[in-house]
Structure formats: structure tokens, C-alpha cells
Amino acid sequence: QKEVEQNSGPLSVPEGAIASLNCTYSDRGSQSFFWYRQYSGKSPELIMSIYSNGDKEDGRFTAQLNKASQYVSLLIRDSQPSDSATYLCAVSALVFGTGTRLLVSP
Amino acid sequence: EPEVTQTPSHQVTQMGQEVILRCVPISNHLYFYWYRQILGQKVEFLVSFYNNEISEKSEIFDDQFSVERPDGSNFTLKIRSTKLEDSAMYFCASSEVPGLGYFGPGTRLTVL
Numbered sequence: 001q002k003e004v005e006q007n008s009g010p011l012s013v014p015e016g017a018i019a020s021l022n023c024t025y026s027d028r029g030s031q032s033f034f035w036y037r038q039y040s041g042k043s044p045e046l047i048m049s050i051y052s053n054g055d056k057e058d059g060r061f062t063a064q065l066n067k068a069s070q071y072v073s074l075l076i077r078d079s080q081p082s083d084s085a086t087y088l089c090a091v092s093a094l095v096f097g098t099g100t101r102l103l104v105s106p
Numbered sequence: 107e108p109e110v111t112q113t114p115s116h117q118v119t120q121m122g123q124e125v126i127l128r129c130v131p132i133s134n135h136l137y138f139y140w141y142r143q144i145l146g147q148k149v150e151f152l153v154s155f156y157n158n159e160i161s162e163k164s165e166i167f168d169d170q171f172s173v174e175r176p177d178g179s180n181f182t183l184k185i186r187s188t189k190l191e192d193s194a195m196y197f198c199a200s201s202e203v204p205g206l207g208y209f210g211p212g213t214r215l216t217v218l
Contacts, residue, residue, distance in 0.1 A: 032205045043197055043209040044149060088149060093139055093205040094162065096149040 023089030129198030
């Protein structure tokens with residue numbers, strides 16, 4: 001059974017801080033990894049994809065992948081209250097984590 | 107910006123009835139997916155569709171479920187005989203490459 005694990009949170013950070021969201025996965029052969037943001041009552045919105053070990057930056061977001069440790073993370077710099085949402089880690093298109101709820105306080 | 111659309115936004119049905127959920131993927135996308143999300147739970151993969159056939163399906167996607175691409179634009183999910191536990195949000199997603207899914211707004215299915 002392929003699993004994706006995330007801390008459900010909530011992760012609380014003050015506005016302007018860096019939020020760090022983490023995810024581990026069980027299938028060592030996984031090749032593609034995605035971070036989605038989901039506001040309450042809305043559909044998931046794709047933020048980042050990452051396929052290779054290392055860091056990938058897009059604006060305030062940085063995804064990090066370590067295949068040896070089976071670990072994916074998402075850093076959000078200069079966090080804003082509008083970033084308050086649940087962040088879903090997905091491995092390929094097939095397995096999603098339960099999500100980490102992020103709360104950014106003004 | 108192109109987006110995935112889904113109809114209806116909310117479907118209420120009686121247990122045992124058939125429902126068809128409809129999706130219009132982004133026009134140049136080749137990979138199509140259905141997911142469901144029971145309230146308060148994680149997103150669960152149901153099925154993926156590529157080149158007019160199912161490419162992967164989960165254990166949830168049993169004989170009660172079927173998918174079709176009846177024309178060049180629509181992508182449908184049919185549940186033949188709904189059960190109470192089928193109540194959930196159903197999301198369609200499409201992508202240009204495998205796994206990079208752009209989600210539609212979802213259909214909330216309520217089975218009474």
C-alpha cells in the first residue's frame with residue numbers, strides 16, 4: 001500500500017515568517033511529486049511539481065526533494081494570511097497525503 | 107486562463123439510483139483523472155484515462171463505476187447504483203503530462 005504522510009497541523013506562523021511543510025512517502029520508486037493548496041470548501045490548486053533531488057523555487061515557494069530519505073518539503077517565504085489553507089502533498093497522480101493545515105496570523 | 111469545468115455543482119440522489127458526473131477538461135490536455143474527497147478526509151484517486159482508455163484505477167473504482175469520453179470535450183464518471191458511502195466531493199482533473207493535475211471545482215454528491 002503506497003502511503004504519503006503529512007502532519008495534519010495546524011502549523012501556525014506569524015505573517016512574514018517562513019512556513020515549512022513536510023511530507024514522507026513509502027514508494028521508493030516514485031518519480032513525481034506535487035504540492036497543492038486547498039482552501040476550505042474549494043478544489044486543490046497546484047502550486048509546485050518536483051521530479052529531481054534538490055530544490056526548485058517558484059516565487060515565494062520552494063519545493064525540496066530527497067529521494068534517498070523519501071522526503072518532500074515545501075517552504076513558503078514571507079507567509080501571508082492569504083496562505084492560510086491546507087497543503088496537500090501528492091506522489092504521482094495517485095496518492096495524496098491528508099494535508100497540513102497552515103495558519104498565518106497577521 | 108483555461109480551466110476544468112464540472113457539472114452539476116451539487117447532485118442529490120436516492121440510494122440505488124444512477125448518477126453521471128460531467129467534466130470538461132482543458133482542451134489540449136491528454137490525461138484525465140477522477141478523484142473523490144469525503145468530507146474532512148483526504149483526496150482519493152479513482153481512475154486515470156489516457157488515449158481513450160483507463161490507464162490506472164484504484165480499489166475504490168469497482169464495477170459500480172465507469173468513465174467515458176463520449177466526445178472530444180466531455181469526460182464523464184457514472185456511478186451505477188449509488189450507496190450512502192458514495193457521498194463525497196468528486197473532482198475531475200486534467201493534465202498535459204502525467205500527474206500534473208489541474209482540478210475542476212468539483213461536484214458535491216449527496217446520496218440519501
